[in-house]
Amino acid sequence: MIEVLYFAWVRERIGLPREKLETGATTVADLVDELRAREPRYAAAFADISALKVALDQELSSFDAPLAGVREVAFFPPMTGG
């Protein structure tokens, strides 16, 4: 079981802030492929992953990173703090 979080326009496109998933994905990219295949709203949110960032257990990571041992995955657009 993995917790997936969405922020900003990713959250809006998918329509929820977080969900728990059972997944067989071994990398972030695999998880994105699984999500895209679920419903059009996911396909829309993940249409262009070059426009997105990912954090694994609250650390910035990359789409080719492995998911082994990861409990929390977050997808969001580039950050606009400051």
Place this chain on the structure above:
Amino acid sequence: MRVAVQSAPFDVGAEVTAFTSGVRGAGAVVSFAGLVRDEGGDLSGMEIEHYPGMTEKAILGIVGQAVDRWSLKDALVIHRHGALKPGEAIMMVATAALHRMDAFAAAEFLMDYLKSRAPFWKREIRAGGDAWVAAKEADEDALKRWE
């Protein structure tokens, strides 16, 4: 060092005064505050979303790097989330070092990293509708000077 992520407004002057009076052994204090612009009246406010848990950790990591790199005596970051009005302070940084060059450089470093590496997302509330602020390539490029 202190990091505060909060929805409540804060008093920039009072924070700088408290920071300056609390620091020991420094010869220079630099502070910066970022405010919500009004864009000539077009912008009525801002909503800032963040990632509770990761936000504090990410900022502490960035502050730790600045403290080590410029031998800071102290550092402060306050960043708001939630609803803000034009003219309100969104965030501030303060750095204390032995000499001004280090205090200035560390403050700029903190600002550059907070812009693109702290998990905040700004949404502008305008007369014509709301929109997420897009990240600027210039902000990402600004990080390269610290490599």
